[in-house]
Amino acid sequence: MLEQMGIAARAASYRLALLSSREKNRVLESIADALEAQHEAILRANADDLADARAAGLSEAMLDRLALTPARLKAIADDVRQVCGLADPVGQVIDGGLLDSGLRLERRRVPLGVIGVIYEARPNVTVDVAALCLKTGNAAILRGGKETHRTNAAIVRVIQQALADGGLPAAAVQAIENPDRALVSEMLRMDKYIDMLIPRGGAGLHKLCREQSTIPVITGGIGVCHIFVDESADIIPALEVIVNAKTQRPSTCNTVETLLVHQGIAGRFLPALSQQMAQSGVTLHADEVALELLQAGPAKAVAVKAEEYDDEFLSLDLNVKMVADLDEAIAHIREHGTRHSDAILTREMRNADRFVNEVDASAVYVNASTRFTDGGQFGLGAEVAVSTQKLHARGPMGLEALTTYKWIGFGDNTIRA
Amino acid sequence: MLEQMGIAARAASYRLALLSSREKNRVLESIADALEAQHEAILRANADDLADARAAGLSEAMLDRLALTPARLKAIADDVRQVCGLADPVGQVIDGGLLDSGLRLERRRVPLGVIGVIYEARPNVTVDVAALCLKTGNAAILRGGKETHRTNAAIVRVIQQALADGGLPAAAVQAIENPDRALVSEMLRMDKYIDMLIPRGGAGLHKLCREQSTIPVITGGIGVCHIFVDESADIIPALEVIVNAKTQRPSTCNTVETLLVHQGIAGRFLPALSQQMAQSGVTLHADEVALELLQAGPAKAVAVKAEEYDDEFLSLDLNVKMVADLDEAIAHIREHGTRHSDAILTREMRNADRFVNEVDASAVYVNASTRFTDGGQFGLGAEVAVSTQKLHARGPMGLEALTTYKWIGFGDNTIRA
Numbered sequence: 001m002l003e004q005m006g007i008a009a010r011a012a013s014y015r016l017a018l019l020s021s022r023e024k025n026r027v028l029e030s031i032a033d034a035l036e037a038q039h040e041a042i043l044r045a046n047a048d049d050l051a052d053a054r055a056a057g058l059s060e061a062m063l064d065r066l067a068l069t070p071a072r073l074k075a076i077a078d079d080v081r082q083v084c085g086l087a088d089p090v091g092q093v094i095d096g097g098l099l100d101s102g103l104r105l106e107r108r109r110v111p112l113g114v115i116g117v118i119y120e121a122r123p124n125v126t127v128d129v130a131a132l133c134l135k136t137g138n139a140a141i142l143r144g145g146k147e148t149h150r151t152n153a154a155i156v157r158v159i160q161q162a163l164a165d166g167g168l169p170a171a172a173v174q175a176i177e178n179p180d181r182a183l184v185s186e187m188l189r190m191d192k193y194i195d196m197l198i199p200r201g202g203a204g205l206h207k208l209c210r211e212q213s214t215i216p217v218i219t220g221g222i223g224v225c226h227i228f229v230d231e232s233a234d235i236i237p238a239l240e241v242i243v244n245a246k247t248q249r250p251s252t253c254n255t256v257e258t259l260l261v262h263q264g265i266a267g268r269f270l271p272a273l274s275q276q277m278a279q280s281g282v283t284l285h286a287d288e289v290a291l292e293l294l295q296a297g298p299a300k301a302v303a304v305k306a307e308e309y310d311d312e313f314l315s316l317d318l319n320v321k322m323v324a325d326l327d328e329a330i331a332h333i334r335e336h337g338t339r340h341s342d343a344i345l346t347r348e349m350r351n352a353d354r355f356v357n358e359v360d361a362s363a364v365y366v367n368a369s370t371r372f373t374d375g376g377q378f379g380l381g382a383e384v385a386v387s388t389q390k391l392h393a394r395g396p397m398g399l400e401a402l403t404t405y406k407w408i409g410f411g412d413n414t415i416r417a
Numbered sequence: 418m419l420e421q422m423g424i425a426a427r428a429a430s431y432r433l434a435l436l437s438s439r440e441k442n443r444v445l446e447s448i449a450d451a452l453e454a455q456h457e458a459i460l461r462a463n464a465d466d467l468a469d470a471r472a473a474g475l476s477e478a479m480l481d482r483l484a485l486t487p488a489r490l491k492a493i494a495d496d497v498r499q500v501c502g503l504a505d506p507v508g509q510v511i512d513g514g515l516l517d518s519g520l521r522l523e524r525r526r527v528p529l530g531v532i533g534v535i536y537e538a539r540p541n542v543t544v545d546v547a548a549l550c551l552k553t554g555n556a557a558i559l560r561g562g563k564e565t566h567r568t569n570a571a572i573v574r575v576i577q578q579a580l581a582d583g584g585l586p587a588a589a590v591q592a593i594e595n596p597d598r599a600l601v602s603e604m605l606r607m608d609k610y611i612d613m614l615i616p617r618g619g620a621g622l623h624k625l626c627r628e629q630s631t632i633p634v635i636t637g638g639i640g641v642c643h644i645f646v647d648e649s650a651d652i653i654p655a656l657e658v659i660v661n662a663k664t665q666r667p668s669t670c671n672t673v674e675t676l677l678v679h680q681g682i683a684g685r686f687l688p689a690l691s692q693q694m695a696q697s698g699v700t701l702h703a704d705e706v707a708l709e710l711l712q713a714g715p716a717k718a719v720a721v722k723a724e725e726y727d728d729e730f731l732s733l734d735l736n737v738k739m740v741a742d743l744d745e746a747i748a749h750i751r752e753h754g755t756r757h758s759d760a761i762l763t764r765e766m767r768n769a770d771r772f773v774n775e776v777d778a779s780a781v782y783v784n785a786s787t788r789f790t791d792g793g794q795f796g797l798g799a800e801v802a803v804s805t806q807k808l809h810a811r812g813p814m815g816l817e818a819l820t821t822y823k824w825i826g827f828g829d830n831t832i833r834a
Contacts, residue, residue, distance in 0.1 A: 101789070210608065211631055216634075240830060244833055245832075358434075360823075363825070363826060364823060365825075365827075367827070369831065372522075372831075379516060389633055392809040406779065407795065407812045407813075408783075409782040409783070410783045411784045413658050415661035
């Protein structure tokens, strides 16, 4: 069955690659309209998913993530309309020129072809990803979380109807509706039909894809992010950056998880940190030296466990480690970081420079919050994922990351000498 | 043992990433000089490899590929000196600007880190790859063919000595000297230490890497390339292009393997093709209809076997298939091509355009030879591999393909709103 989907997706991708931006925007508009017009079918499917999820004992917070309402569906449709307004990278001539051989060579941006996306139970991702793929002329094969498989199926049916109404192949957007996990393993080996695989989920999913996929995979989304508070940092603004990086949305991958504090500022900084963190409701997980300075409170402080340096809290918890100097901070990040986002707070230019050059991460910041690592914040217009690997795209991935290029050589029966 | 190499390579990569172009060129110059100065040790190791290879019954052609001479070693050293003259992509600011949030953001080109290369028995590749990696600030872990493992080891010792003499870590360039094949499987799973894997070899090696590697892999180098002779093609120049594409160097991946001939020109074209191919010593493998027109000779013509459409000949053999029209030609390429290089010979603009847009390959040509797909020909200065996948780099890969980028955000204690 999956092979049939692959064949159909590949065939659809050939059609999509030839569409103009205007044609693609027209179908996106009609998808947005259809999502609103057919909200009843989608909300009914969602209600069924929710009933199952409630029966399975999912938490209210989790249920809320799965739930659609007419207002949420409207917001999702509006997101699709916003994608219409973005610049289409397809067709752009990246570079080119006339070679000595007489060959006129250009490098032209083209769609990737077929993109596979595996994601957790979030109905909005189904629409988001479909819209970004269509905008860039790619076909998509989607595999959403099983908790919303009916919702996803209903959404994809609406999208497929809109595609068909627009004279385009419905197979441009397909969902694997069967929640059986074995299908994921099968999908990971469809290198003949899928050109790029984007897993959006936890560390386990990324590991599975890295190990089993024969398709090029974009891994990312896991962020053990650090802030190094240098000796020369300004304490009050430093605390503001830390509050932002830790508490603005603790469940995101660009949230700070570990604070590295220069020993020369620790005596002044840690008591102020504790005050601030108590206000922000953050629990500190401190190493032995830092804990001595923190245990008086007022913030709750506990001894850090070794493995906490390597995992995301995704909660109002923050490691605090005292370091002798910048070298020790960099060494810690190299050992425990996930190459996502790391920041230094300093007034010392030389240290800022060294941090930027020596920390190997998709985004490094000087006197700024790690929370900026985001397609919207970076001005990319949209974000399909955040890559922490180094090939193809690094950091927030916008529309351009859904394209590749093709070398085109024009000759007059030109041969190689 | 491999893990120790990985740790050392990672540490070395941190040092290399900080070097200026001048420092990198200085060490490359000293490597070139050392390769010449220490030719005796290298040639002695090569003689031992050759003796084993001869005893193992390798063909003279193969032995010639393995053999080094003082002149060949000089040429290899000169190639290293040429790499010094290339522009260094590292440090380039790709784009940047001031965001509304006040964050000053730039995207800066940086080395990938550690590059793993698996290649067949060609001593020059050891030097080439080491030089290109060093030029771009990357550490390299090399695994060459077992037939030249002593030569490779001797070359790497010379490189490491030159690195150490220049105050750089010898582990910047390491070779897996043990010819045991099990080490390749182990290398493929070193995702903690290797950032990109480049296999340079046959289809079997690429398949192994795609299936087993947990490291992002650049696959490529396999070329089942096509030329479509459209109805309106000029016959004499078309034959010149075909001779060039087939015979200039038949063992390369950008050599044409299959000719698709429009039925409207076949009656005039195929007899002329046979004349030309007889002169060039090419055997034609024709489908039923083409064979009828070709069997009169003078070129040798045999019936094509179905699997010959999917494999590289790498020899003076050429498939010839008659097609009804451009659609059938495109459909054939989509089914049998390897997305490497395909060409159309035509005078019809609309057909040229359709071919360029609808054939999915790293390089597509209009009235030009497929032999142009090459880093040197494309003006990239050097070529580390030819990628036929779509992520990161497509087609010939120059120095830029050995880099990634890092987002750098400068703020004044700037936070996300």
